[in-house]
Amino acid sequence: MIELNSLTKRFGSPSTGILAVDGVTLKVDKGEVLGFLGPNGAGKSTTMKMVTGFLTPTSGSASVCGHDVVKAPIAVKERIGYLPEGAPAYPDMTPESFLSFCAQVRKMGDRAEARIAHVVERVQLSGVLRQPIETLSKGFKRRVGLAQAILHDPEVLILDEPTDGLDPNQKHEVRALIREMAGKKAIVLSTHILEEVEAVCTRAIIIARGRVIADGTPAQLAARSRVHNAVTIAVRGADKDQMVGELKRITGVRDVDHARQDNGLCRATAIAKHGHTIAGEVSALVKARGWGLEELRVEHGRLDEVFRDITQSK
Amino acid sequence: MQGWYPIFKRELAGYFVTPVAYIFIVIFLLLAGVFTFQLGRLFERGQADLRPFFDFLPWLYLFLIPAVSMRLWAEERRGGTIELLLTLPVSQWGAVLGKFLAAWAFTGLALVLTFPLWITVNYLGDPDNGVIVGSYIGGLLMAGGFLAIGSCVSAATKSQVIAFVISLMICLGFLLAGFSPVLDFFKGWAPSWLIEAVSSFSFLSRFDGLGKGVVTLRDLVFFGSLIGVFLYGAGIVIEMKKAE
Numbered sequence: 001m002i003e004l005n006s007l008t009k010r011f012g013s014p015s016t017g018i019l020a021v022d023g024v025t026l027k028v029d030k031g032e033v034l035g036f037l038g039p040n041g042a043g044k045s046t047t048m049k050m051v052t053g054f055l056t057p058t059s060g061s062a063s064v065c066g067h068d069v070v071k072a073p074i075a076v077k078e079r080i081g082y083l084p085e086g087a088p089a090y091p092d093m094t095p096e097s098f099l100s101f102c103a104q105v106r107k108m109g110d111r112a113e114a115r116i117a118h119v120v121e122r123v124q125l126s127g128v129l130r131q132p133i134e135t136l137s138k139g140f141k142r143r144v145g146l147a148q149a150i151l152h153d154p155e156v157l158i159l160d161e162p163t164d165g166l167d168p169n170q171k172h173e174v175r176a177l178i179r180e181m182a183g184k185k186a187i188v189l190s191t192h193i194l195e196e197v198e199a200v201c202t203r204a205i206i207i208a209r210g211r212v213i214a215d216g217t218p219a220q221l222a223a224r225s226r227v228h229n230a231v232t233i234a235v236r237g238a239d240k241d242q243m244v245g246e247l248k249r250i251t252g253v254r255d256v257d258h259a260r261q262d263n264g265l266c267r268a269t270a271i272a273k274h275g276h277t278i279a280g281e282v283s284a285l286v287k288a289r290g291w292g293l294e295e296l297r298v299e300h301g302r303l304d305e306v307f308r309d310i311t312q313s314k
Numbered sequence: 315m316q317g318w319y320p321i322f323k324r325e326l327a328g329y330f331v332t333p334v335a336y337i338f339i340v341i342f343l344l345l346a347g348v349f350t351f352q353l354g355r356l357f358e359r360g361q362a363d364l365r366p367f368f369d370f371l372p373w374l375y376l377f378l379i380p381a382v383s384m385r386l387w388a389e390e391r392r393g394g395t396i397e398l399l400l401t402l403p404v405s406q407w408g409a410v411l412g413k414f415l416a417a418w419a420f421t422g423l424a425l426v427l428t429f430p431l432w433i434t435v436n437y438l439g440d441p442d443n444g445v446i447v448g449s450y451i452g453g454l455l456m457a458g459g460f461l462a463i464g465s466c467v468s469a470a471t472k473s474q475v476i477a478f479v480i481s482l483m484i485c486l487g488f489l490l491a492g493f494s495p496v497l498d499f500f501k502g503w504a505p506s507w508l509i510e511a512v513s514s515f516s517f518l519s520r521f522d523g524l525g526k527g528v529v530t531l532r533d534l535v536f537f538g539s540l541i542g543v544f545l546y547g548a549g550i551v552i553e554m555k556k557a558e
Contacts, residue, residue: 011557044503055556074316076402084401088394092331097430104320110383148398 001156001186002028002051006060008045009210020046022210023060030155033182035201035218036190039311044190045085048160051188052082064156077215078106082156085161087145091134095125095144099134100152106152119147123177139170146174150181157181159189163196175200194303198222204303208311218303224310225301229272231282232258234298235291238266246285252276265294317404321412322419329368329420338382342424345374352430357515362439367431368449372489372521375453375460380481382421384474386413387552392472396556406471410549421457425450445526452524455537456517460485462544469551492516 009021021043025120028034036044049055051062053073061068068073089098099119103112120126123143128136132146149157162178171193178187178200191197197204198218206214206221214221222228235243240261247256247270259268272278279298286293297311329335350356354366375548390396399409435441464481471477490496492513500509513519520533 018417048399054397054401056553072407073511074403077401080401082398082401084394084397086394088398090395091327091393092328097327101320101324102402104323105404107403 001030002062002064002188004047004051004062007047007050007057007062008059009043009050009055010058018076019210021050024207024210024212025060026205026212026215028186028188029137030186031183032203033178033187033189035197035204036188036207037192037194037197037204037307038190038207040192042114042207042311044207045160047207048082048158048188048190048209050210053159053219054076057302078152079155081152081157083145083149083159083162085164087142089133089141089144089148089247091132093133095120095133095136095140096128096129098144102148108152115153119151121254122150123147124173138165139167142166142170142174146177152239153188155185157185157187157189159187161187161191163193171219173194194307197303206307206310207264213310214306219300221306222301222303224306225299225303226271226305227299228301229268229277229279230257230269230299231272231279232288232295232297233282233293234265234267234268234295235286236264236266237292238289238291240266240268243291244268246289247282250281250285252278252281264292267295269299315405315408317402318408318412318415321343321399321404321409323426324418324536325416327500329416335420338378338420339424339427342374342378343427345378346428346431349374353506353522356435362435362441364435364441364446365450367428368453370519371453372518375457376485376489376519379421379457379460380464380478381419383461383481384468384477386465387469387548388471388474391469391555392474396552400556403422406552407547410465410545410552411490413488414461414545416547417461417465418454418458421461422454425453425457448524448529451529452521455524455533456521458487459540459544460536461490462541462548463488466544466551469548470555489513489517492519492556498532499511522534 004024004026006023006025007021008019008023010017010229011019011020024047030194036047038044041117046055050057051064051069053069053076056070061070064071064076065079067079069076102114103116108115119135120129123146125140125143125147128140133141136144140159146162149159157176163174175196178189181187182202184198189201202217204216205212240259243266244256244259247253247268250270252272253270254273255271257269257271269280270282279296283296349370350367354370356366359366387396390473400406432446436443463484464477467481467484468477487496493516497509497513499514520536523530524533
């Protein structure tokens, strides 16, 4: 539903300007929830602004539901629901008048009233419908922005940092809403909260210095982590150095980290070689030596570590 | 032009949800009254016409119109709502035109509310109402010209204060284009055709003709193309400044 082809945006002159987005090519299908990750200034927002038709690409192309964003901007904008960064809305208006303005611009006609009632219930805005938006809390302002984005039941949803600055309960609500809508739409959301990607996204893309540097399911990305499949154990009745030595002898183990002993409890983390699972061997070893097992935990890898590794390299 | 009408409606309603509209209208009417009766000596002149009012109108507009136009785009840019507005299915020209027309309708309303002046002179004497209608049309056209200039300047900045001051300077330039402060600036180095061209841009000389009640096609074309050029400029500036 969304197709980007060598999409490039340069700010300023060709020689001294900043290359904000550098040849991004990707495709998002219906049913996907794509998490757009990257450090600040990586080009996430700029890419989204080009897809939504706000900024004009310097080169390359973007299309939404088969319509080119430069040649048919109105057709694209009709099919997109967009929550810009910070959820801007007219401060003097009330959520009610603001949503009805959006419905008029989108030529919703008779459908407007029912749809507004629907989205108001969906994002729980009914209590503040007649208050000026400038008097609302951050959480409510974000909900107004979300309501505006889903008002016309768009095929494509683009959300720029939808949960930024919200409290944990509000984050949970927004994520639940996104999960509910997934499946029927193509959803792209940018974030730098990695737990969010694991919570709602079916696919994650990491972007740095304007380029896509990783693309896969959150689990695939996490599997790039050094600690993917690592096993942490805590046992009684063992000697630390002996335990480390025995762990290192297991074929799938690459290294042993964080070994320490206190009050008779030995702890260590065995790092697996790429593509190996070692939980079975480690637990067999514990049993064979007759150690008293207090804890055994398999790590799945941590996105934040992968993120740091690949965005800081070079 | 897609989407201009909902934007027009929102903008026009927007003037009235805040005190802006009421303050503007009250100040405008108050100053119009002061200029017409105190400084213009409407009663003492003993003539039943609205000359005193229309003589002061350009100077009133010089300060008040930039105050209306300064927020048109600067506010959208500062608040980030420009991104929201221009990612709704509206064309850029629809947005520019919708906002401009709302501001024009609003200043038009303020102008119409000076009708008690018209009633007064009709009560006191037997004025040439054709001349008065012509002058009102001229006033409306001048307001449109100032607003188009203000739209263009407002699109270039996030700061409403800067928008106000620069619009005022440009409007003053247009107002005085036919008079010595501006012409002296060009004299001595510019070719005579340029000086003539500059002086033909003068709002004041043009408004003088309109004040005699003669609305010529040339005046309509002049203000129409002036508005068109500056609104086109506003569109270009918005496009250029989006990235900031």
